[in-house]
Amino acid sequence: xxxxxxxxxxxxxxxxxxxxxxxxxxxxxxxxxxxxxxxxxxxxxxxxxxxxxxxxxxxxxxxxxxxxxxxxxxxxxxxxxxxxxxxxxxxxxxxxxxxxxxxxxxxxxxxxxxxxxxxxxxxxxxxxxxxxxxxxxxxxxxxxxxxxxxxxxxxxxxxxxxxxxxxxxxxxxxxxxxxxxxxxxxxxxxxxxxxxxxxxxxxxxxxxxxxxxxxxxxxxxxxxxxxxxxxxxxxxxxxxxxxxxxxxxxxxxxxxxxxxxxxxxxxxxxxxxxxxxxxxxxxxxxxxxxxxxxxxxxxxxxxxxxxxxxxxxxx
Amino acid sequence: xxxxxxxxxxxxxxxxxxxxxxxxxxxxxxxxxxxxxxxxxxxxxxxxxxxxxxxxxxxxxxxxxxxxxxxxxxxxxxxxxxxxxxxxxxxxxxxxxxxxxxxxxxxxxxxxxxxxxxxxxxx
Numbered sequence: 001x002x003x004x005x006x007x008x009x010x011x012x013x014x015x016x017x018x019x020x021x022x023x024x025x026x027x028x029x030x031x032x033x034x035x036x037x038x039x040x041x042x043x044x045x046x047x048x049x050x051x052x053x054x055x056x057x058x059x060x061x062x063x064x065x066x067x068x069x070x071x072x073x074x075x076x077x078x079x080x081x082x083x084x085x086x087x088x089x090x091x092x093x094x095x096x097x098x099x100x101x102x103x104x105x106x107x108x109x110x111x112x113x114x115x116x117x118x119x120x121x122x123x124x125x126x127x128x129x130x131x132x133x134x135x136x137x138x139x140x141x142x143x144x145x146x147x148x149x150x151x152x153x154x155x156x157x158x159x160x161x162x163x164x165x166x167x168x169x170x171x172x173x174x175x176x177x178x179x180x181x182x183x184x185x186x187x188x189x190x191x192x193x194x195x196x197x198x199x200x201x202x203x204x205x206x207x208x209x210x211x212x213x214x215x216x217x218x219x220x221x222x223x224x225x226x227x228x229x230x231x232x233x234x235x236x237x238x239x240x241x242x243x244x245x246x247x248x249x250x251x252x253x254x255x256x257x258x259x260x261x262x263x264x265x266x267x268x269x270x271x272x273x274x275x276x277x278x279x280x281x282x283x284x285x286x287x288x289x290x291x292x293x294x295x296x297x298x299x300x301x302x303x304x305x306x307x308x309x310x311x312x313x314x315x
Numbered sequence: 316x317x318x319x320x321x322x323x324x325x326x327x328x329x330x331x332x333x334x335x336x337x338x339x340x341x342x343x344x345x346x347x348x349x350x351x352x353x354x355x356x357x358x359x360x361x362x363x364x365x366x367x368x369x370x371x372x373x374x375x376x377x378x379x380x381x382x383x384x385x386x387x388x389x390x391x392x393x394x395x396x397x398x399x400x401x402x403x404x405x406x407x408x409x410x411x412x413x414x415x416x417x418x419x420x421x422x423x424x425x426x427x428x429x430x431x432x433x434x435x436x437x438x
Contacts, residue, residue: 007418188437
């Protein structure tokens with residue numbers, strides 16, 4: 001699961017001891033969430049994934065319920081482009097293993113069969129704490145939004161501990177609350193193709209900044225590059241975009257939207273952004289072009305020369 | 316009547332407030348040198364490394380020993396018993412505010428310094 005084993009926390013206005021306590025609590029949360037939501041290792045979600053193909057009713061862990069419900073809402077809003085029932089396809093591509101075992105991309109016939117079976121969360125029925133799948137090919141993988149959902153839970157926990165000003169950064173995707181003594185937090189968005197930082201954005205109050213990119217996990221085979229953001233419509237890696245950055249309040253929403261917009265591609269992403277309710281978006285095209293929503297134009301300060309961005313109003 | 320040195324609720328409040336103030340003062344005075352790396356294990360501070368003094372530090376965690384190396388004003392995870400090795404691949408850290416944590420082994424390194432350009436990097 002792409003859960004970012006690298007987690008960083010920043011606090012403002014906490015003494016050393018309180019910061020240590022908050023850090024320990026957050027690390028413990030991440031460790032727990034990682035094992036609870038890992039789709040391919042023994043654990044709560046791993047067990048669910050073993051039972052789903054049997055298509056009978058079974059009891060699932062209550063802790064998964066809010067995650068499942070939020071994932072289903074976001075999946076619907078994205079028109080299925082964010083699809084947490086994609087686990088089997090992820091396995092076909094070998095992205096369930098980290099590092100991926102070397103080898104060719106999957107047999108096109110196997111990919112086509114998966115696409116024809118079209119597993120989605122709509123195939124999963126929930127009845128209280130029981131669930132079943134009507135589609136034997138459903139295998140849950142929340143990788144495209146677990147990081148956001150997890151960051152949200154950690155922020156919630158930190159607030160309960162009295163932390164008011166913090167950044168929780170899970171492998172480059174983050175949610176920031178409060179401020180730095182009145183000054184906003186400054187987040188640098190890394191250039192997905194070149195060195196250094198492309199743009200900076202000042203965040204305060206409560207905002208998440210999430211980026212999905214084709215550079216996060218990929219492999220090369222016979223001169224072709226295959227990345228891990230899979231388009232459930234084709235069964236192949238999404239094409240046309242290098243990265244999508246979404247700024248939104250909720251980490252889970254920003255995370256799922258960044259993935260869905262990558263899949264939607266360079267022309268169609270504004271409709272999906274509208275449907276999911278995100279307004280601040282930057283996408284980087286394969287050719288290097290930059291597209292921004294009007295709301296994002298006002299947020300970014302460039303840190304290096306960039307081609308004139310194309311502004312895409314949301315429909 | 317026995318005389319006891321027990322603390323009343325009010326005493327405890329005063330004492331805790333005093334201890335907190337002391338901790339805050341200590342953090343304010345000592346917590347902000349540049350060129351220092353703060354090393355924690357499971358959230359507890361295990362070392363403060365002067366980045367100008369080349370050294371190696373071994374930290375024990377649940378998986379085994381993590382080795383940190385300090386050289387030329389920088390610090391890195393030299394080796395780690397974790398599977399992903401993300402901490403090792405993170406390479407050298409030198410900028411104030413830079414932070415790398417190896418969750419599997421519970422070891423984290425943060426560079427302490429005030430003037431930083433970014434509070435976080437998104438990618």
